Amino acid sequence: MKNTNSKWLYLIVLALIWGSSFILIKKALLGLSPYQLGALRTIITGVFLFIVGFKSIKSIKNNEWKWVILSGFLGSFFPAFLFAVAETEIDSAVTSILNSLVPLNTVLFGFSIFKIASTRRQVLGVIIGFIGTSILILKGAELNPNQNYLFSGYIIIATCMYALNVNIIKKHLQHVKPLSIATGNYIAIIIPAIIVLCFTDFFNENTYTHPDFKMSLVYIVILSLFGTALAKVLFNTLVQISTPVFASSVTYLMPLVALVWGLLDGEGFSSTQALGSFIILVGVYLSHKRKR
Template sequence: MKNPNIKWIYLIILSIIWGSSFILIKKSLLGLTPYQLGALRTIITGIILLIAGFYSLKEIPKDKWKWLFISGLLGSFIPAFFFAIAETEIDSAVTSILNSLVPLNTILLGFAVFKISSTKRQVLGVIIGFIGTAILITKGSELNPNQNYYYAIFVIASTLMYATNVNIIKRYLQDVRPLAIATGNYVFILIPALIVLFFTDFFKTETFEHPEFINSIIFVIILSVFGTAMAKVIFNKLVQISTPVFASSVTYIMPVVALIWGILDGESFSLIQGLATLLILAGVYLSHRRIKR
């Protein structure tokens, strides 16, 4: 008999891992460019997954490979670069809070693309969530005038990609093992990441001589092993044993973890931004709260 609480255990573990990934990205950028970081993160994760899950690839039906390609592109490859680019201009805590839009976008895309019906409560939740987002970005730009909050677009675009990926996994990859999904994703994106890294001047002497280079590499390895490789498998499993919206609600706890890390690292965060964060989370809660029958 399956333990009904196992999905909550997965959710909490995933929230802590991913909530810590934003500060790891920030620290990695001290000695690397965002393109080097995105490429290295993808390469290291790909190597780990291919070692661990190579034999699981033979279990994947031929008709599933096209979905694995799309899933890898939208769920791993592009966001790895977009989040790194975003954090060159905006704080890690704010980035994590904007990432909370994933459940709202999951509902929007589920309705618009995957023909999944939505309730009035879900629509209200989406509206409240996006009002909170607007306040968060506006007040953030006032509090940190030296930061370019237009870079929030990279985070919002990533949340749309994540939301699409969640729906793809649930609809088209439900019968594929989580490890096989993650490994299959990186079969497609590992080579493009190597090409990107080659053109980022990573192999030049100046890169290795940077005083923060070693520390950045250590942070990238931690990010890749836990924040990407392990987390991808856990997330894929969570989607399969629950629902796309429940799996996306990992973003409830993530901002709390990321906010603690951000404050400890000296990031500024105003009361109004805190209220905006509560608005976003309230929108997420309303958007997927079960209706009592």
């Protein structure tokens, strides 16, 4: 009974944290460029994980490091920049809904690349999810002509990277501790992130004098510590006390949280977009539904 109550608590807390990440990115972009945001998010998260889990990397075998490094770039490094760039043009609520394509792409790549068998129901879910995504993007472009919905492509690319990362972990890093994987990921990507930050104008005096700079730093620290580092630990715990299927259901709740934040921040959202969002979630549900 205790685990039953705990798993629901973890699920709700995760949905609130991850669902709030998109509005934090939007607010951080007021005083930072997308490349500064992506680099700082990686650096701050990396420092935190080093402090917490540096000793855990001893458990990673030499032949596993190539997969840990690849996992770091696909699952953390590139998506941090892709989401930041995308939110310079499209609303945070729409971004969160497009992020729901991760489970669908996981099924798709698992079948096509990693030869992990998929059911007809899962394939149907992928097709339905694609239809919902098309509706969401096309209607969004019509509703917000001042926004460049081609930037949705950055989110779709990021979800593909997340999906590849999940399959890599499942196939090649199944027996490595989650904290070891996360810490190893950031050992691989923190130096590239520092290099990217050096090539931006972050160390320019004009950056520090921007009126939104200090608050942007506050948002990025919150995003890094809670939305990335802490959320990884909570998610791993949720998987341990429940099942991967139950844990993945956080995907259904995240867009609801992000949508509320977006509406509170004045973002527009039409009934047709709501329909497209619902269709995406139906596709995600079907792709994860198991036969009894």
